[in-house]
Amino acid sequence: MDFDFTDEQKRFREEVQDFLKSELEQGSFDPRQNSMGRGFSQEFSRKMARKGWIGLTWPKEYGGQGRSYMDRLILMEEMLRAQAPIAFHFLTDRQVGPALIHFGSEELKREFLPRIIEAEISFCLCFSEPDAGSDLASVRTTAVEEGDYYLVNGQKLWTSMGHRADYGWLLAKTNPDSNLPDHKTLSEFILDMKAPGVTVQPLINIAEVHSFNEVFLDDVRIPKKYLVGKQDKGFDQIMEQVVYERAGIERLMQNYTVREHLLEYVKTTKKNGKYLWEDPTIRNVISTLETEFNIGRLLCYSVAWTIDQGKVPNYEASVCKVFCTQYEKRLSDIATQIMGLYGQLLPGSKWAPYDGVAAESYLWSPSYTLQGGTVEILKNIIALRGLKLQTK
Numbered sequence: 001m002d003f004d005f006t007d008e009q010k011r012f013r014e015e016v017q018d019f020l021k022s023e024l025e026q027g028s029f030d031p032r033q034n035s036m037g038r039g040f041s042q043e044f045s046r047k048m049a050r051k052g053w054i055g056l057t058w059p060k061e062y063g064g065q066g067r068s069y070m071d072r073l074i075l076m077e078e079m080l081r082a083q084a085p086i087a088f089h090f091l092t093d094r095q096v097g098p099a100l101i102h103f104g105s106e107e108l109k110r111e112f113l114p115r116i117i118e119a120e121i122s123f124c125l126c127f128s129e130p131d132a133g134s135d136l137a138s139v140r141t142t143a144v145e146e147g148d149y150y151l152v153n154g155q156k157l158w159t160s161m162g163h164r165a166d167y168g169w170l171l172a173k174t175n176p177d178s179n180l181p182d183h184k185t186l187s188e189f190i191l192d193m194k195a196p197g198v199t200v201q202p203l204i205n206i207a208e209v210h211s212f213n214e215v216f217l218d219d220v221r222i223p224k225k226y227l228v229g230k231q232d233k234g235f236d237q238i239m240e241q242v243v244y245e246r247a248g249i250e251r252l253m254q255n256y257t258v259r260e261h262l263l264e265y266v267k268t269t270k271k272n273g274k275y276l277w278e279d280p281t282i283r284n285v286i287s288t289l290e291t292e293f294n295i296g297r298l299l300c301y302s303v304a305w306t307i308d309q310g311k312v313p314n315y316e317a318s319v320c321k322v323f324c325t326q327y328e329k330r331l332s333d334i335a336t337q338i339m340g341l342y343g344q345l346l347p348g349s350k351w352a353p354y355d356g357v358a359a360e361s362y363l364w365s366p367s368y369t370l371q372g373g374t375v376e377i378l379k380n381i382i383a384l385r386g387l388k389l390q391t392k
């Protein structure tokens with residue numbers, strides 16, 4: 001076991017840092033606008049594309065670089081630390097491309113992979129519905145075969161970036177009248193978000209940001225060639241994909257700047273004539289948070305390493321996401337407590353420390369432990385699949 005990075009990996013990290021420094025100096029992005037991972041800039045994504053940093057881990061035959069997941073982790077870690085705007089290509093790079101490479105027809109690969117890798121198109125995920133979230137097999141949106149297309153009707157919910165994406169990765173019921181169990185009746189499709197019958201309605205979250213949406217599908221025609229993989233096998237395909245959604249270091253660093261600002265705050269702020277760091281209670285919570293951050297980071301590294309060994313980190317990714325997202329939630333909570341009443345002020349207030357980053361993160365924090373699989377569901381995966389507690 002070697003806890004150090006290779007020289008090549010160290011050089012790659014430096015290359016990414018140099019790129020980000022130069023982009024920041026040129027004013028090509030404002031980190032403050034991208035907090036909580038929501039910076040969406042096709043221009044910035046195109047710059048990353050020119051560096052070969054979209055599809056970094058994809059096979060070379062599909063335009064990727066064939067690099068390791070550890071390299072991708074290094075890239076992501078630096079992007080998140082700098083609060084770079086990567087939301088345009090983030091989903092396509094992490095999930096859509098790999099799923100297409102794994103399950104898609106050659107025709108779909110040829111149509112979509114080059115455009116993803118060049119940051120020409122973005123995707124959103126159309127999985128969840130009003131009555132299907134954790135229990136994803138209960139999806140009720142139907143896709144019925146008619147001639148050379150599927151006729152799609154239903155409603156999707158919590159569709160992040162649905163208002164900006166060109167395409168949706170859709171899960172729908174292809175065999176609605178069969179007696180088969182729900183999970184054997186679902187299929188995956190590529191949905192053109194501009195197709196007739198697709199209506200996207202904004203949902204404003206508690207932080208007053210338009211990040212996710214409701215998507216209504218009324219008699220939408222999806223040409224048959226946009227079925228991904230095998231009909232009725234969509235649920236099994238998704239179960240393989242979500243592992244990669246849960247595995248990344250983004251689950252640890254969505255509110256990374258809160259950590260930095262909190263450290264700065266306790267170093268520089270005085271209360272009753274003493275710096276906050278002089279209070280042993282403050283030192284105790286800060287060092288506990290720091291311990292958790294380091295454990296989370298090692299968990300993320302170990303998941304990347306597991307993928308690089310050719311294994312699917314089902315249980316490992318669940319452990320990682322449970323731990324990291326709960327850390328992020330605690331960080332937001334403790335930061336608002338330590339910053340006191342001022343820490344509860346939102347961006348825009350002149351009295352808010354660090355332009356309200358702690359309060360903003362506090363409002364986003366319930367979503368950390370929900371999106372991409374809730375803590376309770378992941379704990380069941382850890383217990384039943386990982387520890388094999390299910391004996392019948």
Ligand SMILES: Cc1cc2nc3c(=O)[nH]c(=O)nc-3n(C[C@H](O)[C@H](O)[C@H](O)COP(=O)(O)OP(=O)(O)OC[C@H]3O[C@@H](n4cnc5c(N)ncnc54)[C@H](O)[C@@H]3O)c2cc1C
Nearest residue numbers: 125126127128132133134158159160367370371372374376
């Ligand atoms: C910020 C954010 C962005 C999102 N973006 C997208 C997106 O782009 N596309 C998309 O399709 N979806 C998206 N989602 C939806 C997300 O996948 C769901 O919220 C998640 O799967 C939970 O489903 P639910 O909200 O229906 O809650 P439910 O499944 O109704 O769960 C409610 C509560 O009950 C608990 N629970 C449910 N079942 C069990 C069980 N068997 N055992 C123990 N506890 C249980 C859950 O843990 C949770 O606490 C997003 C969600 C958030 C918060």
